[in-house]
Amino acid sequence: MDDFVLRALVAGLGVALLAAPLGCFVVWRRMAYFGEALAHAALLGVALGLMLDVAPRFGIVVTCLVAALLLVALGRHQPRLASDTLFGIVAHGALATGLVLLSRMESVRVDLFAYLFGDILAVGSTDLAWIGLTLLLVGLAMAWLWRPLLAVTVHADLAAAEGIAVARVHLAFMLLIALVTAVAMKVVGVLLVTSLLVIPAATARHFARTPEQMVVIAALVGMLAVAGGLAGSLGLDTPTGPSIVVVATLLFALGLLHTPRDEAPVSR
Amino acid sequence: MAESAALVSAEHLVVRRSGKTLLDSVDLDVAPGEIVTLIGPNGAGKTTLVRLLLGLDRADAGRVIRKPGLRVGYLPQRLQVDPVLPLDVSRLLTLTRRARVPAQHAALVEVGVPHLLHSPVQSLSGGELQRVLLARALLADPELLVLDEPTQGIDFTGQAELYRLIARLRERRGCAVLMVSHDLHLVMAATDRVICLNHHICCHGEPESVRVHPEYLALFGPKVAADLAVYAHHHDHAHDLSGAVADGHEGH
Numbered sequence: 096m097d098d099f100v101l102r103a104l105v106a107g108l109g110v111a112l113l114a115a116p117l118g119c120f121v122v123w124r125r126m127a128y129f130g131e132a133l134a135h136a137a138l139l140g141v142a143l144g145l146m147l148d149v150a151p152r153f154g155i156v157v158t159c160l161v162a163a164l165l166l167v168a169l170g171r172h173q174p175r176l177a178s179d180t181l182f183g184i185v186a187h188g189a190l191a192t193g194l195v196l197l198s199r200m201e202s203v204r205v206d207l208f209a210y211l212f213g214d215i216l217a218v219g220s221t222d223l224a225w226i227g228l229t230l231l232l233v234g235l236a237m238a239w240l241w242r243p244l245l246a247v248t249v250h251a252d253l254a255a256a257e258g259i260a261v262a263r264v265h266l267a268f269m270l271l272i273a274l275v276t277a278v279a280m281k282v283v284g285v286l287l288v289t290s291l292l293v294i295p296a297a298t299a300r301h302f303a304r305t306p307e308q309m310v311v312i313a314a315l316v317g318m319l320a321v322a323g324g325l326a327g328s329l330g331l332d333t334p335t336g337p338s339i340v341v342v343a344t345l346l347f348a349l350g351l352l353h354t355p356r357d358e359a360p361v362s363r
Numbered sequence: 364m365a366e367s368a369a370l371v372s373a374e375h376l377v378v379r380r381s382g383k384t385l386l387d388s389v390d391l392d393v394a395p396g397e398i399v400t401l402i403g404p405n406g407a408g409k410t411t412l413v414r415l416l417l418g419l420d421r422a423d424a425g426r427v428i429r430k431p432g433l434r435v436g437y438l439p440q441r442l443q444v445d446p447v448l449p450l451d452v453s454r455l456l457t458l459t460r461r462a463r464v465p466a467q468h469a470a471l472v473e474v475g476v477p478h479l480l481h482s483p484v485q486s487l488s489g490g491e492l493q494r495v496l497l498a499r500a501l502l503a504d505p506e507l508l509v510l511d512e513p514t515q516g517i518d519f520t521g522q523a524e525l526y527r528l529i530a531r532l533r534e535r536r537g538c539a540v541l542m543v544s545h546d547l548h549l550v551m552a553a554t555d556r557v558i559c560l561n562h563h564i565c566c567h568g569e570p571e572s573v574r575v576h577p578e579y580l581a582l583f584g585p586k587v588a589a590d591l592a593v594y595a596h597h598h599d600h601a602h603d604l605s606g607a608v609a610d611g612h613e614g615h
Binding site: 122123125242243245246248249250252253254255256257258259297300303304305306308309 | 414418419435445449451454455459
């Protein structure tokens with residue numbers, strides 16, 4: 096196996112592992128649009144990073160975090176607009192601003208396609224180090240956050256009444272999403288980051304009976320999608336990021352065929 | 364009504380939201396072991412008051428004093444777990460508090476649904492879910508149970524059963540209960556003290572005295588008041604509406 100293929104595989108598997116626990120929470124908390132908005136804001140982060148001459152990675156994390164806080168604040172003070180409307184505005188406003196800023200930057204040659212759809216075959220050892228570091232950080236944070244975040248997901252007020260610092264847990268969760276968006280962008284790009292969070296988690300739901308099982312299965316599905324998508328893109332000479340998402344979607348479709356044993360007949 | 368031994372006290376609570384006064388100088392005490400019921404029309408500020416007492420929101424004026432280290436069990440008004448989250452009853456019981464399976468089982472036995480331990484939360488009926496949530500609250504060995512409209516979405520028989528269960532739990536465990544309710548008829552039978560709230564406290568006292576209070580009648584109208592009179596007459600427990608009498612009905 097060529098070095099660049101091996102690096103791409105390791106990076107992809109790492110990102111699939113990262114995406115699994117966070118993706119499950121995104122799905123449980125119905126935050127897919129929120130994730131999408133952050134991912135789109137990431138392109139603005141790239142542009143700002145390049146303008147300010149700092150690594151795009153930092154630009155992405157900071158911009159995602161600011162966008163997250165902005166969304167929370169807007170949601171609180173704009174009760175007239177539904178949150179999916181706000182998310183749509185922030186997502187596309189940030190994406191468009193990012194595109195405009197990047198087009199104005201004559202000094203830098205920016206490979207826009209790589210940012211939008213990922214460039215996993217160009218993963219370098221620095222990228223791998225970042226993915227490893229993020230994996231460690233997210234792993235530790237999730238170990239600490241798991242129980243409180245699950246409690247907040249089931250019922251925020253109940254968790255608060257039982258002594259959980261809900262606002263702090265939310266903030267930590269958003270920071271983690273921002274971090275994962277920043278590293279996952281390299282693999283599937285701004286436009287497809289959310290799919291890596293949401294599709295494996297949604298696929299796992301058919302097979303899982305506990306929250307933890309769902310995360311493990313989501314990680315397996317994500318890794319399978321990465322391996323399959325990478326192999327497929329090399330064989331068929333297709334873009335790798337989209338190929339990974341296509342494989343993930345196929346796995347989801349396959350999962351639909353499986354009838355879960357604990358299918359809850361929700362009839363009230 | 365100020366008692367130094369109160370579990371939780373509200374003093375002159377005022378809450379204003381967008382120009383409206385939701386709570387206007389509300390005082391309230393819950394003493395150990397008593398069942399206090401908050402009634403009032405929709406939008407009267409009942410849930411607002413409960414949230415203040417739980418420490419979920421802040422008042423614009425006044426204060427809430429809780430006994431230091433008070434153990435509170437809380438049942439929110441609505442709890443709906445998204446079907447996408449695979450969660451069984453056992454996990455719901457231990458979300459914020461660890462408990463071994465025997466303890467979980469014992470708590471479910473106490474509320475009469477031990478067979479649900481491993482059921483998916485989404486498969487429970489409204490009444491089953493409320494019982495499970497009660498069991499969850501009991502695992503904390505609460506001194507105070509706070510129930511916000513515990514019988515919402517439960518049929519009439521189920522409501523009566525749930526109130527009897529709450530009364531029994533209070534007798535067995537000696538915990539105080541503060542509940543919000545719409546079910547005037549049923550609440551009257553299972554409560555020591557009623558507080559009638561409509562932004563301010565209209566009247567309060569034992570169920571029998573509140574029932575004939577002019578402010579209460581004005582608030583709920585003669586129709587409800589008449590229904591209530593019929594109900595009280597029909598069952599003829601006007602003076603001894605206690606858990607014991609209610610329990611006596613359970614046999615059939």
